[in-house]
Amino acid sequence: MKLKHIFMLLGAVLLGLTACSKDTPNTPNLSKTLAGTEWECIVQGAEQENGEKDVFTLLLRFVDDTKFTTLGIQKTFKNGIVVNTEEPSTSEGTYTYINKVATLTTQTIRNGKTETEVLTLTMDASNMKFTGTVTDEDGSQTLIFVRKK
Template identity: 45%
Template sequence: MKLKQIFALLGVALLGLSACSKDTPKTNPASSGSLAGSQWEYIEQELEDDGKTETTTIVLRFIDGTKFVTESTSVTTQGGTILKSETDTPKQGTYTYQGKEVTLTTTRQDDGKIVTSIVRLVMDDTNQTLAGTVTEDGVRKGIIYTRKK
């Protein structure tokens, strides 16, 4: 009789676990083929000559299958005290995701001209990162976004 109860309990547990697995969405972009709904974060710290530290955090949110938004926050500290905090206006753009490459495209007006910026990022599924390079003030630098959710 006890053996029958144990098998019944195991059967119920297995059915419960298999039902829960169907409720869990595919969160790995590589397996789902989409970045929609995911958030990624890039943090850069710069130590200034006067002992101040400027920390810039950029959050990259993929809204749907073609649109993204970036939000940037900069915090300047010295000796653990926050001296200044700035949040930039969110920037919108479009993206494509093919294979492991994400191409971000933004447009802005600069002196009456429309300027298009393109950034290519490569996904590392294992570490859940997007890595690439950008040119800022004539200097190329590497950037790595880490997945938040």
């Protein structure tokens, strides 16, 4: 009778251990790879004279060790209510990730010419935030990407 109780206890322990291992998230080691992670950046424009405010959300997804995709959505708010949503824009490109610095490269066509755009993002110590700066004809803007869970 004691042997039967020991096997039942052993079986319960093994089932408990396998159930716990399934709950453990499959989180990549961010010091080595970004593959499979998603990041979000929200940029809010200044309120306009008519009370409207543009909010741009950029979703960044690292597909594998060399490719990324982005999805950008712009919404216009007035008094806290969405009054307009622009058609989502998507792009893709390649990246390198070395020593917590990701260098993203995309190719776009402007005025019939192919232009290469590069964005450098630096990871913070907690591995939960990327920071980079974008410069265009309107000036420069700091982008902060926060890791999506």
